[in-house]
Amino acid sequence: MIIEFGHFALILALLVAVAQMIVPAWGAHMRDERLMAFGAPAAVAQVALVLIAFLSLMYAYVTSDFSVANVAANSHSSKPLIYRISGVWGNHEGSMVLWVLILAIFGAAVALFGRNLPASLKANVLSVQSSIAVAFLLFILLTSNPFERLDPAPFDGRGLNPILQDPALAFHPPFLYMGYVGFSLAFSFAIAALIEGRTDAAWARWVRPWTLLAWMCLTIGIAMGSWWAYYELGWGGWWFWDPVENASFMPWLAGTALLHSALVMEKREALKVWTILLAILTFSLSLMGTFLVRSGVLSSVHAFAVDPERGVFVLAIMVLFTGGGLALFALRARDLAQGGVFSPISREGSLVLNNVLLTIACVTVLVGTLYPLALESLTGAKISVGAPYFNMTFVPLMIPLLLALPFGPLMAWKRADIAAALERLVAAGLLSIVVFVAAFAVTERGPWLAPFGFAIGVWVMAGALSETAFRIKLGSVPLNESVRRLTNLPRSAFGTMLAHFGVGLMVCGIVGTTGYKSEEILLMRPGETKEIAGYALTFRGAAPSKGPNYTETIGAFDVTRNGAPVTHLEPSKRLYDAPPQPTSEAGIYAAWTGDLYAVLGDQQPDGAFAVRFYFHPLVRCIWIGTLIMFLGGAISLSDRRLRVGAPRRAGRAPVAVPAE
Amino acid sequence: MTRKQRRGLVIGLGVGLLSVAAILMMFAFRQSVVFFHTPTDVAEHKIAPGMRFRLGGLVKAGSVVRGQGTKVQFSVTDTLQAVPVSYEGILPDLFREGQGVVTEGTLGPDGHFVADTVLAKHDETYMPPEVAKALQEKGVKLGEGATHPEAVTQ
Numbered sequence: 001m002i003i004e005f006g007h008f009a010l011i012l013a014l015l016v017a018v019a020q021m022i023v024p025a026w027g028a029h030m031r032d033e034r035l036m037a038f039g040a041p042a043a044v045a046q047v048a049l050v051l052i053a054f055l056s057l058m059y060a061y062v063t064s065d066f067s068v069a070n071v072a073a074n075s076h077s078s079k080p081l082i083y084r085i086s087g088v089w090g091n092h093e094g095s096m097v098l099w100v101l102i103l104a105i106f107g108a109a110v111a112l113f114g115r116n117l118p119a120s121l122k123a124n125v126l127s128v129q130s131s132i133a134v135a136f137l138l139f140i141l142l143t144s145n146p147f148e149r150l151d152p153a154p155f156d157g158r159g160l161n162p163i164l165q166d167p168a169l170a171f172h173p174p175f176l177y178m179g180y181v182g183f184s185l186a187f188s189f190a191i192a193a194l195i196e197g198r199t200d201a202a203w204a205r206w207v208r209p210w211t212l213l214a215w216m217c218l219t220i221g222i223a224m225g226s227w228w229a230y231y232e233l234g235w236g237g238w239w240f241w242d243p244v245e246n247a248s249f250m251p252w253l254a255g256t257a258l259l260h261s262a263l264v265m266e267k268r269e270a271l272k273v274w275t276i277l278l279a280i281l282t283f284s285l286s287l288m289g290t291f292l293v294r295s296g297v298l299s300s301v302h303a304f305a306v307d308p309e310r311g312v313f314v315l316a317i318m319v320l321f322t323g324g325g326l327a328l329f330a331l332r333a334r335d336l337a338q339g340g341v342f343s344p345i346s347r348e349g350s351l352v353l354n355n356v357l358l359t360i361a362c363v364t365v366l367v368g369t370l371y372p373l374a375l376e377s378l379t380g381a382k383i384s385v386g387a388p389y390f391n392m393t394f395v396p397l398m399i400p401l402l403l404a405l406p407f408g409p410l411m412a413w414k415r416a417d418i419a420a421a422l423e424r425l426v427a428a429g430l431l432s433i434v435v436f437v438a439a440f441a442v443t444e445r446g447p448w449l450a451p452f453g454f455a456i457g458v459w460v461m462a463g464a465l466s467e468t469a470f471r472i473k474l475g476s477v478p479l480n481e482s483v484r485r486l487t488n489l490p491r492s493a494f495g496t497m498l499a500h501f502g503v504g505l506m507v508c509g510i511v512g513t514t515g516y517k518s519e520e521i522l523l524m525r526p527g528e529t530k531e532i533a534g535y536a537l538t539f540r541g542a543a544p545s546k547g548p549n550y551t552e553t554i555g556a557f558d559v560t561r562n563g564a565p566v567t568h569l570e571p572s573k574r575l576y577d578a579p580p581q582p583t584s585e586a587g588i589y590a591a592w593t594g595d596l597y598a599v600l601g602d603q604q605p606d607g608a609f610a611v612r613f614y615f616h617p618l619v620r621c622i623w624i625g626t627l628i629m630f631l632g633g634a635i636s637l638s639d640r641r642l643r644v645g646a647p648r649r650a651g652r653a654p655v656a657v658p659a660e
Numbered sequence: 661m662t663r664k665q666r667r668g669l670v671i672g673l674g675v676g677l678l679s680v681a682a683i684l685m686m687f688a689f690r691q692s693v694v695f696f697h698t699p700t701d702v703a704e705h706k707i708a709p710g711m712r713f714r715l716g717g718l719v720k721a722g723s724v725v726r727g728q729g730t731k732v733q734f735s736v737t738d739t740l741q742a743v744p745v746s747y748e749g750i751l752p753d754l755f756r757e758g759q760g761v762v763t764e765g766t767l768g769p770d771g772h773f774v775a776d777t778v779l780a781k782h783d784e785t786y787m788p789p790e791v792a793k794a795l796q797e798k799g800v801k802l803g804e805g806a807t808h809p810e811a812v813t814q
Binding site for chain 2 (some may be wrong): 234252341356360363364371382383384386389396522573581583604610612634
């Protein structure tokens with residue numbers, strides 16, 4: 001009964017969304033206040049209905065109602081509660097309901113918090129946002145209905161893929177979708193601005209916090225996926241340039257660019273046309289990511305079960321919104337008033353450089369991801385584009401970006417003095433040179449490029465700190481005066497510093513683990529010892545064990561360093577009951593210098609076990625760095641001036657606002 | 661600086677960087693693109709020894725032989741032809757006889773494929789699309805939406 005109720009709620013949500021798509025936009029066109037005001041309650045009703053649908057699906061999962069086809073195909077009564085809940089979005093149909101739920105939540109947020117938005121802008125935004133919801137609700141109801149019943153109901157379900165039964169992965173999709181879908185709001189604002197034919201600083205002021213929120217969620221979502229791949233897949237890799245990883249990375253790159261260009265638009269009313277285009281493209285890339293994952297056109301570890309009908313439907317949605325958005329852009333972009341003038345050496349100029357580099361980097365990833373598809377449809381040849389392509393194209397574009405990064409926040413708006421900025425970065429430059437020399441001296445192996453990589457990472461980190469040090473006049477005024485300035489610093493300035501610092505830390509982690517990873521694959525019998533990266537691992541044998549819904553073989557390893565015991569590692573090989581599938585659980589010891597990583601392989605006929613050891617130097621910096629980026633975003637979001645609904649502070653000259 | 665000059669500068673910067681990127685991309689494609697072939701392709705096309713490619717198909721039933729250490733030999737088949745493969749390292753969890761697999765490496769002069777990477781996909785009900793497609797093109801019947809390797813009629 002509850003299932004039918006949920007299904008019905010989803011159909012009602014579609015009807016509400018159709019009304020919300022048409023009425024407010026019509027009202028804005030006719031300048032009818034009452035019709036425009038219809039948008040807000042409709043958006044709230046829509047989110048309530050989708051929430052009912054989502055919760056009733058969750059109810060079916062929690063109570064293991066196997067008369068629902070979706071539950072029977074993806075859940076199992078023996079699964080722990082948390083994975084029965086996360087199972088809701090661990091499959092195609094359920095994850096689409098979550099997708100639409102998040103979409104509706106963002107729409108409702110505009111309705112609820114957007115009281116001080118111009119009525120017509122708000123009406124148009126809600127209409128556009130709702131048109132996306134209409135498309136995806138139709139998609140769910142016509143091609144991927146999660147509420148379909150089975151008759152007769154099976155005795156038990158088929159279970160969730162065991163590698164998905166993991167805490168990090170349970171929350172990876174919700175964050176990822178919040179990121180993807182969050183960019184829909186930037187898209188809706190961009191389309192609304194084009195419909196109205198005007199934008200202003202208030203527009204950017206509105207778009208920026210939502211883009212920032214989406215960007216934060218996408219950042220943490222991608223990081224969670226990477227972290228999960230690192231410890232769960234048993235290869236110790238953290239990024240594979242897999243097409244589906246790229247599908248989430250491209251909106252991230254475009255979103256990062258959008259975040260920075262919206263800044264220029266807000267502060268200086270420049271780059272309007274470009275910012276609007278970027279907002280359309282960012283969401284288009286999110287839609288493309290959805291298409292690539294759902295249609296199964298690409299070979300990937302993440303692919304969902306494939307259904308050509310769905311692929312065509314999502315492709316149609318993507319073409320409609322991207323094509324429609326770009327067509328409207330082509331028609332109306334000329335009407336947007338031009339903004340302030342700036343010299344190439346200025347804050348604006350540095351942000352333009354940031355945008356150009358990020359966009360082109362995004363293009364290289366796009367080409368690498370889609371080239372196999374294009375080639376196959378043109379010539380029939382099947383190819384794969386691997387990591388070497390991305391290392392040769394993406395990485396060289398990131399180097400100038402990272403080198404220029406510390407300059408950005410030190411530049412003044414309109415016209416800046418590059419010599420002065422350089423002066424403030426002397427300490428950061430010296431520090432990175434020291435690190436470069438030290439890295440060369442200390443490491444006797446590894447690629448010769450790695451010390452440069454460390455130097456760049458340190459340059460970015462130290463550059464971020466130097467900027468804050470300059471702003472609080474550290475060293476040039478008494479310390480308590482600096483502390484006072486520090487506490488008075490706008491939160492968004494802290495956010496910028498942290499986010500940039502996080503980037504530098506992540507670069508160091510990437511360079512460390514890529515350049516200096518060590519790996520050993522060998523056969524071991526109980527009692528044997530192997531050394532890797534200064535650690536001695538002694539195999540103590542393997543024993544079977546039983547978990548809630550799996551059986552496993554646990555290998556025991558004693559780890560010592562210079563004779564002193566360090567830890568025990570217990571990698572295991574699991575066989576899940578439903579579906580019967582093996583997985584490897586790595587044994588990981590996190591030291592300050594890096595991760596010791598052990599995987600238990602198959603037992604050989606002669607009784608020895610195949611084992612694999614890795615030492616990943618600094619690998620944790622990658623995720624700590626992304627976490628710091630996330631925190632930076634969060635602190636910036638809590639800034640008064642950005643907080644949604646906060647009144648605009650008037651009467652400040654742009655020059656006196658050196659924030660961000 | 662006028663608006664026109666500024667725009668020219670930005671466009672120049674963009675076009676310049678884009679062409680650098682395009683050159684890098686072409687260069688990178690030439691070096692890092694790997695083609696996918698089935699065992700029948702290997703038998704028919706006579707792929708040059710030493711060229712790196714991906715060989716995909718099913719692990720032939722009864723062909724897995726473990727050698728010294730972590731060395732292992734098996735055959736990859738598309739049910740029409742089979743290619744012997746040797747690999748040294750730990751096989752993925754989902755590597756099983758009858759399971760869809762993609763291996764990457766080079767073909768030796770003796771027709772033996774030396775793989776340095778073995779990918780078995782992470783879902784037992786999932787077959788790499790290249791493999792499923794190639795098998796279908798070869799007229800192999802696949803059951804249950806071409807996703808379940810055990811449903812392949814051999």
